[in-house]
Amino acid sequence: MNQIGINTSQNVNIDFKIASVGERFFAFVIDVLIKLAYAFAAAWILFDVLRIGSFMSGWDNWSYGAFMAIMYLPAIVYTFVLESFFEGQTPGKKLMKIRVVKIDGYQASFGDYLMRWFMRLIDVYSNFGVVGLISMVTSKYNQRLGDVVAGCAVISLKSDVNMSHTILEELKEDYIPVFPQVILLNDNDIRIIKENYQRAIKAKDTMLVKKLADKIKQTIKLDADNLTYTDLQFINIVIKDYNFYTGKIS
Structure with missing residues (x-):
């Protein structure tokens, strides 16, 4: 194919x-x-x-x-x-x-x-x-x-490996989500976010991290002025929150 x-x-x-x-x-x-x-x-x-x-x-x-x-x-x-x-x-x-x-x-x-x-x-x-x-x-x-x-x-959309396998995150049983707005995203959004997030960490690309965080805030219509998290922390929480709300928990 x-x-x-x-x-x-x-x-x-x-x-x-x-x-x-x-x-x-x-x-x-x-x-x-x-x-x-x-x-x-x-x-x-x-x-x-x-x-x-x-x-x-x-x-x-x-x-x-x-x-x-x-x-x-x-x-x-x-x-x-x-x-x-x-x-x-x-x-x-x-x-x-x-x-x-x-x-x-x-x-x-x-x-x-x-x-x-x-x-x-x-x-x-x-x-x-x-x-x-x-x-x-x-x-x-x-x-x-x-x-x-x-x-x-x-x-x-058929694949030998289900798309959700690429977006799973380890969550503790007592995990408390922070951003319910993540439900505005979909599996493909999270897949792209996670790939960029991992690539930015590996390359220590702070500019990519900022652009990615800004794009997420814009997409989920989040008021960024009141955030106390760093961009890296914010992206990591978004990925975990999405897994929490969609039930994609490993």
Whole structure:
């Protein structure tokens, strides 16, 4: 399986496995089944239960078309909305353990997800998906045209070694957490923080420690003026607190 090296915004290069065409196809099928289930449920409730068909008998084609577009709007924008809210994942992608990421290491933006969704008209819905399939098969990172335009790739979260193994910390039974705001972080954030933290200690890079601490404070929206910890102490506590709150205790 191909890999992609992503240089994160914290200047750490991490290798991720590229999601295979098969994984993406099955995620797509799962999402299509969910959308079809919604469409059938919505039609059944409106036309069989509420029986609104009689009220629409005198409508012209434009009015009928507008109503149907509104009724099926959740299915139409399903992929775009869910990827935007759940950091590059839909239920299908979550079940297949794959995710959309930016190649430059930054979090994909609203515009990136919108561009990927819009390009589905060419990649997926024209010519029965042949364009998207050809693009994925021929591109280095299995990217369809929408991925290329948005600067994204779809990675696999499956690994022989679970990601949480890289973020575990020894905690004493009576450990008391200090910063509940760490729940705003995720496993990948802590992995990057810990790698930078360990690298900074090894290299005695005080500048990296300060930048890392400042970035964490900004991300978890912490008032830094009242802190009495050094930057090294602060980062170490953040890693331990995250392990405490997420139950990742060795």
